[in-house]
Amino acid sequence: MTSTLAPWKDWGVTDRVWNFSAGPATLPAHVLETARDQMLSFDGAGMSVLEMSHRSKWFEDIIGEAEANLRELLAIPPDYRVLFMQGGASLQFSMVSMNLLRPSSSPADYVVSGSWAKKAVAEARREGDVRIAWDGSDGGFSTLPDLRELDVSGDAAYLHVTSNETIQGIEFPPGFEPESGPPLICDASSDFLSRPLPVSRYGMLYAGAQKNAGPAGLTVAILHGDLLERIPDGLHTMLDYRTFSENRSLYNTPPAFAIYVLMLVTRWLRVEVGGLDDMHALNLEKSALLYSVIEESDGFYRGHADPAFRSAMNITWRLPSEELEKRFVDGAKAAGLLELKGHRSVGGCRASIYNAMPIEGVRVLRSFMEDFASRG
């Protein structure tokens, strides 16, 4: 299949595959090349970023550019803080509730949109009252609500949503954020940086980096400075957002190499892609290539998501039988198309096509799907 691996063959690498993993996920070629070329010495520093003091001038530049790139890409207003943390969205499920629900006399509203939202609720319940504003479990998490039509109390501690459910492949459409109501807190792990966002409509956004933003082991949060005022005293230092805000994410040693890769990825988005409008357009084009082959398959492929809430990041579908699904996944793997098996909790097939998946890879998958259906 080397003939399908065009983006890599110029790099002297002949065995690159098309990696549709849901995360960690494929990264831009230029980012990997830069990381490779700087592995023994970063930009004249005489040492690798893996070895570099987080108090050094070089690392100050790296984390500074990482934040500046994010601010530019998302047009983050100055009254929002950008925090670099660890522990993934799973630890944020806890930190959000410790910092913002524990001190509240009102419940927090949660939209239960899929597997990840359910986990967020479970942690929040340890810290205070949780109200389920909407629950999509009866529909197998195939659709999403209009947030403006939910019965959410204006004095709720916050409204928590998951902008994209990685496992089910559903995503809120652009502009889904209400203009008013309690602070909107969003787990944006799997569509962060895939499209522009009206940051000013959020109280807080957070994302594990390992889908669109960089490698595993780094969590980014963007939060309005006013929310810091609510945080109760007595939290453990590493679980208090003020620790990260007041120390510019350098209270203790941060995941420095992961921040460096995020800096390279966001530089690629700014300079090579040209920003989030262009990235969004390309992501819609990529996902349409797969949704259309599903739609045109006369029911051979059955998409999981309600068309109004189809994810541009994670495309999920079933085949007529589990046996055919296994043949599909195995055949794709033999053709250099990897990680197409659906999450073990839901089965079926899933193609994760984050920002860094080239459209060429999506076209190869589309052709494989067409061939498989015609042979099916």
Added chain:
Amino acid sequence: MTSTLAPWKDWGVTDRVWNFSAGPATLPAHVLETARDQMLSFDGAGMSVLEMSHRSKWFEDIIGEAEANLRELLAIPPDYRVLFMQGGASLQFSMVSMNLLRPSSSPADYVVSGSWAKKAVAEARREGDVRIAWDGSDGGFSTLPDLRELDVSGDAAYLHVTSNETIQGIEFPPGFEPESGPPLICDASSDFLSRPLPVSRYGMLYAGAQKNAGPAGLTVAILHGDLLERIPDGLHTMLDYRTFSENRSLYNTPPAFAIYVLMLVTRWLRVEVGGLDDMHALNLEKSALLYSVIEESDGFYRGHADPAFRSAMNITWRLPSEELEKRFVDGAKAAGLLELKGHRSVGGCRASIYNAMPIEGVRVLRSFMEDFASRG
């Protein structure tokens, strides 16, 4: 100074410096070379470890070898678990007390040996009673106690120690662990893997990886299975050691690339160094080169540590004036010897010479110190 950079010049890299950073810190040359060569494709996988699903067979092999290498190097008994976490020692200060002090009706004993131990105490006090078993602050944290002579209650929740204080440059000598008493919990961040340890004398050991074991963003813990029985219900999922133990550190996405680098570093220790006895002997030889030049300087250099508790990892000393200290650090930097300034909280000079600092680098520093003293 390229003539002093022998280990690197064969690699086509001419600008490598000698990096004496306290952490993140210098890594073995072969580890960096392997990470570089596998950056676009890991071992036939067709993708970078940065992009790889943590549920993939390749990553199973990586985390499996990482644990196996640690078990072999430290002769970890089978009733101890090896956990890979995030958040550094700073988050462990909290997790230790949440998991092991919160459920206890007895206080925990803490040895306050330096800057890091003080931070551990501050977090533990949020969870229960802390008894200070020993406090070295009056002596400027220049010495350490004999743990066997401390008045520690047998029914204490645990005894917490810091085996090496990175900032002050003091370290407990080999064999310092009591044979009996409450479970010994040790922050071993800055001398982990620098010497053999009698793991069976510990209840738990933990270490941020970014000194001897790998990059920042990864924390290793080794704990006795019996301690898991004590953990109270109701802890947040990501703050409960059972989550990591029961899911082999794969409950959520781990810091995969950092685990990969730790796997390479521990492979280097096993295969190229030959194990921790040999590593320890080399570390003693390296540190003796610097302590002897301090001792033989007629008081020009004044070591901070009580000679009985000198660290083999972090060598700390003063010069006759702050002005001379600044000239020393600046002159060393110009000669390609970086990060020799002491921690901002204590001043002076510090050379961190972890496992991966070649003895050649220590010899270059020793020569510079001799020259500077003779010119001083």
